[in-house]
């Protein structure tokens with residue numbers, strides 16, 4: 001899963017990383033910090049290489065916590 005670290009984005013320009021995403025999962029409203037459409041993202045990692053704003057993080061554990069280890 002890709003997380004956007006907005007503190008690293010100056011939010012004053014068109015995000016050049018939109019062009020590196022092969023599936024169009026990086027979105028931007030105006031010059032605001034970009035965000036990720038997690039439904040589209042394939043975790044290819046290209047954005048991570050393009051800018052430190054994008055960081056690979058572990059998937060949050062939101063399910064199966066009641067069924068694990070049973």
Ligand code: SF4
Pocket residue numbers: 002020021022023024025026036040041042043044045046047048054
């Ligand atoms: S990891 Fe790949 S698919 Fe996902 S947002 Fe970054 S460039 Fe796009």
